[in-house]
Amino acid sequence: MRTNIIGIYEDEEVVLKAVDKLQENGVTVADVMSPFPIHGIFERLKLTTRLPLATFLYGTVGAITMFAFLYWSSVINYPLKFGGKPLNTLSFIIIIFVLTINIGTLFTFLTYFVRDKLYPGKKVELPVPETTNDKFVIVVSKTENMTDGDVSNINNIMKESGAIEIKESDVNYNS
Amino acid sequence: MNLDIQFKVGSKFRTSMFVMIAIGLITIVAGFLTGDTHRTWANLLLNNFYFLSLAIGAIFWMTMQAITQSGWSSSYLRIPQAMGIYLIVSFVLWFVMFFGIHDLYHWSHTEAVQNDPILLHKSAYLNLPFFALRFVVFFALWIFITMRIRRMSIKEDTEGGTRLFGKIEFSSKVLIFVLAFTFSLFSIDWLMSLDAHWYSTIYAVKKFVSAFLHGTALVAAIAVILHMQGYFPQLTKKHKSDFQRYIFALSIIWAYMWLSQYLLIWYANIPEETVYYVPRIMSEYKTLFYAELVLNWFVPFLFLMWNRIGKTNWGILTIVAILIVGQWVELYMSIMPGTVESHKITYIEIGSFIGYFGLFAFVVATALSKANLIPKKHPYLMESLHDDH
Numbered sequence: 001m002r003t004n005i006i007g008i009y010e011d012e013e014v015v016l017k018a019v020d021k022l023q024e025n026g027v028t029v030a031d032v033m034s035p036f037p038i039h040g041i042f043e044r045l046k047l048t049t050r051l052p053l054a055t056f057l058y059g060t061v062g063a064i065t066m067f068a069f070l071y072w073s074s075v076i077n078y079p080l081k082f083g084g085k086p087l088n089t090l091s092f093i094i095i096i097f098v099l100t101i102n103i104g105t106l107f108t109f110l111t112y113f114v115r116d117k118l119y120p121g122k123k124v125e126l127p128v129p130e131t132t133n134d135k136f137v138i139v140v141s142k143t144e145n146m147t148d149g150d151v152s153n154i155n156n157i158m159k160e161s162g163a164i165e166i167k168e169s170d171v172n173y174n175s
Numbered sequence: 176m177n178l179d180i181q182f183k184v185g186s187k188f189r190t191s192m193f194v195m196i197a198i199g200l201i202t203i204v205a206g207f208l209t210g211d212t213h214r215t216w217a218n219l220l221l222n223n224f225y226f227l228s229l230a231i232g233a234i235f236w237m238t239m240q241a242i243t244q245s246g247w248s249s250s251y252l253r254i255p256q257a258m259g260i261y262l263i264v265s266f267v268l269w270f271v272m273f274f275g276i277h278d279l280y281h282w283s284h285t286e287a288v289q290n291d292p293i294l295l296h297k298s299a300y301l302n303l304p305f306f307a308l309r310f311v312v313f314f315a316l317w318i319f320i321t322m323r324i325r326r327m328s329i330k331e332d333t334e335g336g337t338r339l340f341g342k343i344e345f346s347s348k349v350l351i352f353v354l355a356f357t358f359s360l361f362s363i364d365w366l367m368s369l370d371a372h373w374y375s376t377i378y379a380v381k382k383f384v385s386a387f388l389h390g391t392a393l394v395a396a397i398a399v400i401l402h403m404q405g406y407f408p409q410l411t412k413k414h415k416s417d418f419q420r421y422i423f424a425l426s427i428i429w430a431y432m433w434l435s436q437y438l439l440i441w442y443a444n445i446p447e448e449t450v451y452y453v454p455r456i457m458s459e460y461k462t463l464f465y466a467e468l469v470l471n472w473f474v475p476f477l478f479l480m481w482n483r484i485g486k487t488n489w490g491i492l493t494i495v496a497i498l499i500v501g502q503w504v505e506l507y508m509s510i511m512p513g514t515v516e517s518h519k520i521t522y523i524e525i526g527s528f529i530g531y532f533g534l535f536a537f538v539v540a541t542a543l544s545k546a547n548l549i550p551k552k553h554p555y556l557m558e559s560l561h562d563d564h
Contacts, residue, residue, distance in 0.1 A: 056480070083442075083444070084444065085442075090438065090441055090442075091438075091442065093434070093438070094438075
């Protein structure tokens, strides 16, 4: 289990500046926690995600599967003419459209849960529980080759940039 | 950053626009002289409507920015305002159309209406005096409110504060209701009544969304072109991405409207409704019928989904170029089967479009050069100029 240096802040703008300050001094910011999404934090932490690509793939697979099912059920298995329309018909589009969205959304949701090791009723361990309310937190991982000087340096930067409290926590929040 | 930026129309640009206008004029005159009057009138209608809807779409986009109090777009507001100036030119050009009414509109012949129960029933609405009155009132409203917003915005440059900002927002609220109502009736009057026996309740919505989509796309393209010439240094990837999302979302809405009209008519299969689609699908128009859907929806949808494309200059410009062709195809499909009937793209189609394009570009560029390129005292301007987080 590793230890983290936790800086607690009270304002989003201050957090952004603090992240900049830390990164200027060569400190890797592991994570930022906030009660709501902050503009620009994603780019600053250089976070990447492949979730949109996954959604696109699920959507494509969903559309093809639904078309295959509709084709099988109303052309091959039970060909029933109604309203003078051809068997392989344009009214498939609405069902394909709706179910593509449904499949895409549900599987994206499941992927997110699996990747984040979340499940209903999971007890979430947070270094500072107030981040779900009105506090902002910057997390810096304390690595083994970090000297005491480095640690106090990080503490100083956090204090100067407006942290109201700095503490160390060994909560392994990010599994 | 220096906010006093004045756009200058280059002499080379001006000359080439004049050449394009001359090409257009020659084509139109040649079209009338060679006896192809029917096709020429249809093309005049197409081009008039095409560029009018670009201007309408752009000012609608501008009102959206004012109502939502958007910050990111505030430094680009002069572009739709300049496109709004085209309304005045368009007003003059549409007057010419009144000479071609008998050529294009079946319902304008009194003797034809007398022997036609459907047209007789519609004649309370579709008659020449009321038609002309609507035309004048609509244009008067558009020009009045748009000019009012532009005037206030230019006055804001010297006055500052939030007084005029609030007034612009109020005028914008008025304008969206006016546009929603009047532009719908306008497209019913001038386009849907070409096929006077047929009607579709979603026709006007589709034309409105089309105007919004293509107007917005052109605003984005002008912003990118000016950025490439060094006028908008603040145009970041963020802004391009915002424009991209606008185009992406609107092209989906456009396709939704397209399908809403087509699917219901296809499904119900009532002869009086399918009469509109039969000449469009079961004839030589077939290719263009599908091209309309591919150009306006499928290509923008597929490529803008990958948001890396929308963050580059060439990406936005390519998509807008495709949409510009797409709107032409859409209007061609709305107008030609009901007027000239046979499908043929002649020199008239190409020449008259070049002429109108030159005129539109010239008017917009001149209007842009008349005011400071950035609304320099807009309350949210800083958000647009320093969109770094």
